Amino acid sequence: MGEGADELWIARDGVAPIVLTRRDDTSSDIAHEVRITGVELRHRWSAPWDDDTPVASVTRVADGIASSFPLVEASATTDGDDALVRFSAPVLHEGLNRQAFLLTLSSVLKAAQLLTVVRTRRAEELRDWKGFEDAAEQQRRERQRLVDGLARAGPDQATQPLAPVGPTGPRAWSPTHQIASRAQAWVEPDPSSAVAGVVDPGIPVEVLERRGEWCRIRCSNDWSAWVDGRLVTPS
Incomplete structure (x- = not known):
């Protein structure tokens, strides 16, 4: 003192x-x-x-x-x-x-x-957002690897249908929509709740639940959050 x-x-x-x-x-x-x-x-x-x-x-x-x-x-x-x-x-x-x-x-x-x-x-x-970014980047690289592999394989193999790429695990991911524009995501359907991250446009998502204009989405890495449902469009 x-x-x-x-x-x-x-x-x-x-x-x-x-x-x-x-x-x-x-x-x-x-x-x-x-x-x-x-x-x-x-x-x-x-x-x-x-x-x-x-x-x-x-x-x-x-x-x-x-x-x-x-x-x-x-x-x-x-x-x-x-x-x-x-x-x-x-x-x-x-x-x-x-x-x-x-x-x-x-x-x-x-x-x-x-x-x-x-x-x-x-x-x-x-920390959670960094994990989401890393998972999204890993998925992007995997898709690019598949595209590059098809390009090297030639037209005969390139025309063969591909099995859908998705995460492994007990829950099957079924993308039904995509993000129309950059969307901020929240833990709860309330803008005053904790921010869960930001979803870039074009990301495929699965719609799990709707509440009014809110929409709970799930990405391929099993990450889920609430976003403005007006920014979620059918794929």
Whole structure:
């Protein structure tokens, strides 16, 4: 714990401090900063479905988190390659008691904790998306290998029908549709749910379920998610 004329710092080793700053005779400010390294910004906040810069994406998420807690505000600044996310809330001196102070402090800390949860979830989503991309690329290479093999075989063999290429396993994949244009996918039929990935146009899919304008699809690697059903057309 440290303090100056207008600041009180509460900190533990390895943890960013909680800072109580005196604004004036009537109010103070409780603040807590979260550092996001440049490595994390590049690898977790530059997803294919992000339209903003990494820092802008962090700022948007932090603002959304802060809006869930009374009086809490969020801001993000850069520090070299890193981003610093600051959650803060005012404390009014008039009528202040221990419970009111602790509630404000708890709101600031819970906002920071929720950001940590979001960071972990983004890492999981990007790992799943990378697996989907790798599987799709493997399938593309396999199809290209078959096409190249037919081209080398000559016209007689090239005219022979091919057995459908699909994944092995207990569940048979039966593509019925394809993606008309680049489609974002979600874990649930709700745009506020976790993002599952992005499906490129022309990808063959199997429609498993429909709910209103939502459509749950399955790709050849058994990956499934919900997309806008208007972007799914019969193949």
